[in-house]
Every structure is written in structure tokens, then in C-alpha cells.
Amino acid sequence: MPDVPFDELDLAIVDALRSSARATWRELAAVLGVDPATVARRWARMQAAGVAWVTAHPAGSITPTCALVEIRCAPGRSGEVAGLLAGDVEAPTVRLMSGARHILALAQAPDLGTLSRYVLDRVEHLPGITEVQSHPVTSSTVEAGRWRDGALDSEQRRRLAGSARKRPAHAGVLEGPDHRIAHALTVDGRMSFERLAEYAGIGPVAVGRRLTRLVDAGLVTFRCDTSPHLTGHSVAAVFFGSLDVRDLDAAEERIRSLPGVRASRFVAGPYNVVIDVWLRSTAEVREVERRMCQALPTLQVQDRAVVQRTVKLLGRILDEDGRSIRSVPLLPEFSPLPAVERRKH
Numbered sequence: 300m301p302d303v304p305f306d307e308l309d310l311a312i313v314d315a316l317r318s319s320a321r322a323t324w325r326e327l328a329a330v331l332g333v334d335p336a337t338v339a340r341r342w343a344r345m346q347a348a349g350v351a352w353v354t355a356h357p358a359g360s361i362t363p364t365c366a367l368v369e370i371r372c373a374p375g376r377s378g379e380v381a382g383l384l385a386g387d388v389e390a391p392t393v394r395l396m397s398g399a400r401h402i403l404a405l406a407q408a409p410d411l412g413t414l415s416r417y418v419l420d421r422v423e424h425l426p427g428i429t430e431v432q433s434h435p436v437t438s439s440t441v442e443a444g445r446w447r448d449g450a451l452d453s454e455q456r457r458r459l460a461g462s463a464r465k466r467p468a469h470a471g472v473l474e475g476p477d478h479r480i481a482h483a484l485t486v487d488g489r490m491s492f493e494r495l496a497e498y499a500g501i502g503p504v505a506v507g508r509r510l511t512r513l514v515d516a517g518l519v520t521f522r523c524d525t526s527p528h529l530t531g532h533s534v535a536a537v538f539f540g541s542l543d544v545r546d547l548d549a550a551e552e553r554i555r556s557l558p559g560v561r562a563s564r565f566v567a568g569p570y571n572v573v574i575d576v577w578l579r580s581t582a583e584v585r586e587v588e589r590r591m592c593q594a595l596p597t598l599q600v601q602d603r604a605v606v607q608r609t610v611k612l613l614g615r616i617l618d619e620d621g622r623s624i625r626s627v628p629l630l631p632e633f634s635p636l637p638a639v640e641r642r643k644h
Contacts, residue, residue, distance in 0.1 A: 305350065305529050308333065310450035312341055313351050313523055317447060318459035320353050320488055320521030330451075330458050349622030350529040353488030354613050355481060356391075356629050359517035361473060363407035364414050365436040367566055367573055368422060370402040376427030377401040383425055385611040389417045391629055393611040396537070398604035403537065406433070407629075434568035440551040441563035443613070444522035446577070448530055473518065476501050477509055478630065481519050484510075485614055485629040488521045524612055526621040532577040535561075535606035536584050539570045543597040547571075553594045559587050570601050581605060 308331070315327050324335040324342075331338065345351040357363060372380050377395055381402050384390045392405040406422070408414035414435075423431045451459070473481060479499040483490055492503040492510075499506055513519040527533040542550050547565065554563045554574065562575040576587050584603065592598055608619065615623040 305345070307450060308337075309341055309345060309351075309529065310448050311455075312338055313345070313525055313529065314447050314450040315455070315459055316342075316351075316353060316489075316523040317444065318451075318456065320355075320523060322459075330455050345529065348528075349618070349624060350526040351523065352615060352623050353521055353523045354486075354615065354626075354629070355484035355488045355519050355521050356613065357481065357518065358520040361409075361518050363409055364411050365405060365407045365564075366414055366418065366433045367436065367564065368402075368404045368406050368418060369400040369432045369434070370404065370422070370428055371399075371430040372401045372427050373429055380425055380427045381610045384422070385616055386627065387417075387421070388627060388629065388631060389414075389421070390611065391614050391627075392609075394535075394606045395608045395610060396604045397607055399602060400432075400604070403604075403606075411435070432568070434566040434570075434573070437565045437567055439562070439564050440554050440572075441560055441574075442522075443524075443562040443575070444520065445555075446561050473513075476505070477513060477518075480506060480510060481513065482628050482630045484519065484521075486626045488523075522613065524615065524623075526617070526623070528620065528622065530577075531579055534578040534581055534583070535609065536576050536578060536587070537604050537606065538574045538576070538588065538591065538600055539602040539604075540572050540574070540598050540600040541570045542572050542595060542599075544571075546595070546597045550595055550598075557587070557591055557594055559583070572598070 311331055312327065315322070315330060319326070324339045328335040328338045370380065381393050381395055384393045384402070384404055389408055390404050390406055394403050395401065396403050406414060406417060408417055418431065418433050422428070476499045480495055483495055483498045492506045495506045496503040554560060559576040559578055560574060561577045564573050565571055566573055574591070578584065578587065584605065588600060588603060592600065609617055609621060611617065611627070614627050614629045616625045616627065618624050
């Protein structure tokens with residue numbers, strides 16, 4: 300597929316959607332100072348090319364239990380194993396890595412028991428795997444959905460923040476139609492009310508009312524992801540380290556302020572913090588580690604690795620160039636979903 304030229308307006312649209320994922324084209328156009336048709340056309344082009352997409356995922360009281368799973372494989376088998384894992388609902392993110400582990404996967408399930416069964420009964424028995432080590436996630440200090448490319452000015456950010464204010468999470472459960480709505484949104488976070496209604500078996504007005512309740516209750520949240528072709532951040536790296544337990548609370552804010560940090564999690568295991576960064580070149584890896592250690596004096600970086608290829612990112616299967624080609628829903632399926640695949644060019 301030939302490269303498609305993208306520009307600053309495309310990045311601005313993506314950053315706007317990161318702040319307000321389901322805002323209308325008219326609302327986004329008013330903030331960006333362009334015509335709504337231009338915003339819609341640009342987004343359709345990016346989505347069709349597989350360089351940008353919006354995904355919903357469960358949150359609040361229905362946030363799944365997660366673990367980072369390190370996998371070592373027999374020679375020549377890592378690509379095959381990663382492909383098998385990528386088809387699992389329970390493995391929303393799968394990456395081929397350099398260094399001590401061949402694969403680093405994010406595994407998730409409704410509870411610890413189900414997650415343990417997935418790792419022990421499914422992952423450990425896949426052909427080609429020689430070693431599995433899992434690290435339950437105790438908390439996420441930086442969510443990947445917070446990432447911004449800096450394409451908006453302060454006034455634009457303020458206006459979008461006002462239209463997508465953060466609401467406190469409440470206890471709640473997904474009823475039948477809610478589950479179908481949330482399930483469909485994990486495939487396309489901007490799916491229209493009309494298409495959601497067809498899948499959920501209720502009217503568009505009822506869909507809108509239920510979705511508002513889900514968002515207000517903090518049960519569903521949205522994230523806009525991109526491929527390196529759009530942003531230029533072609534290198535992803537992961538740092539594995541340990542922090543003094545007395546510094547964990549203070550470390551959260553310091554980690555958030557570090558340049559290039561896309562996600563950070565506290566985990567249970569031989570290290571207690573795992574930090575993901577997005578960079579423009581491998582030369583930046585050393586500088587990021589230096590800044591990290593300056594900001595976190597008690598941090599002991601025990602290992603670092605470069606992502607050789609992201610096979611799956613929060614439910615999206617990616618091609619070798621990091622473009623989205625199809626989706627694996629993040630929730631168990633109730634009935635067939637509308638197909639959402641990238642059109643061939």
C-alpha cells in the first residue's frame with residue numbers, strides 16, 4: 300500500500316478526538332476552525348488507510364483484571380505464537396520484543412481467577428512457547444489514552460476539555476443492550492447511533508440514552524490510536540524497573556511529566572513498574588532512560604527493550620507497518636458484529 304500524505308490538520312483532528320472521541324464533526328470543526336465536511340473527510344481517509352482509529356474499552360467498576368505476560372519462544376516460533384495470541388479476546392495487546400523476552404502481551408479478564416486460567420490453561424500450552432512469566436497489574440499510573448501529539452493550542456485544548464469533562468466513576472453493570480453497545484464500540488468507537496441500534500436491537504434514541512449512562516457512570520471510555528505513519532513516533536520501547544515502595548505515590552506524577560511516556564503500570568513481580576515510551580529513533584532510548592532516572596532517583600531500571608513489531612494494539616490487528624487492518628473485540632461476543640476492516644488501496 301503506498302504511503303498517504305498526512306499533515307498538521309490530520310494530527311490536530313486526531314488530538315481533538317483523543318480529547319473528545321465522540322464529538323460531532325461540527326463540534327470538532329468549530330474548535331479546529333475548518334469546515335465539518337473537511338474534518339469528516341480527513342478522518343474517513345485516515346481510518347480507511349489504517350493510520351488512526353477510535354476504540355472503546357471497559358472502565359470503572361467493570362475494568363478488567365490485567366497482567367503483563369512475558370513469553371519466551373523456541374527459535375523461529377515467536378511470530379507464530381504472537382499471531383495465535385492476537386486472535387484472543389483476552390490478549391488486547393501483543394508485541395514482539397528485543398532482549399530477554401520474545402513477546403510481551405497484555406492479558407485481561409473479568410477477574411483474577413479467569414485471568415489466571417487464561418494464562419495457565421491457554422497461553423502456557425500454546426505450541427512454540429518455552430517460558431511464561433506473568434505480572435499482575437496493580438494500577439495504571441499513565442493511561443495510553445492520555446497521549447497527545449501537541450497539535451492543538453491551549454485554547455483548543457481548553458474548549459475540548461470543557462465539552463468532554465471527566466466524570467467520576469460509579470458502580471454499575473452492563474445489561475444486555477449495554478453489553479452489545481459496548482462490544483460494538485470496541486470495534487469502532489465512533490460507530491453511529493443508527494448502526495449501534497441495529498446491533499443492539501433497540502432504537503437510536505435508546506442507544507444514545509444508554510451510551511450517555513455508560514459514559515457518565517465511567518463504565519466505558521474511549522481512546523484514539525495511530526500508526527507511526529501519521530505521528531512519526533516509529534520507535535516504541537519498554538523499561539522494566541523497581542521503585543522504593545515509599546516513593547510510589549509521588550512517582551505517579553513524575554512519570555506523567557516525562558517526555559515520550561505513553562503508558563505506565565505498577566505490577567507485582569521482580570520489578571514493580573513498567574513504562575512504555577514512544578520515540579522517533581532508537582538514539583532517544585538512552586536519553587529517555589537518563590531523564591527517567593533523574594526524575595525518579597530511587598528507580599532501578601532492571602531491563603529495557605525495543606518493540607520490534609506491535610502485532611496487536613488494544614484489540615486492533617496491525618500490519619508490519621503498524622497500520623490497523625482488522626479488529627478483535629475487547630468484550631466477549633453476543634452476536635456477529637458489523638465488519639470493520641481497512642479498505643484495500
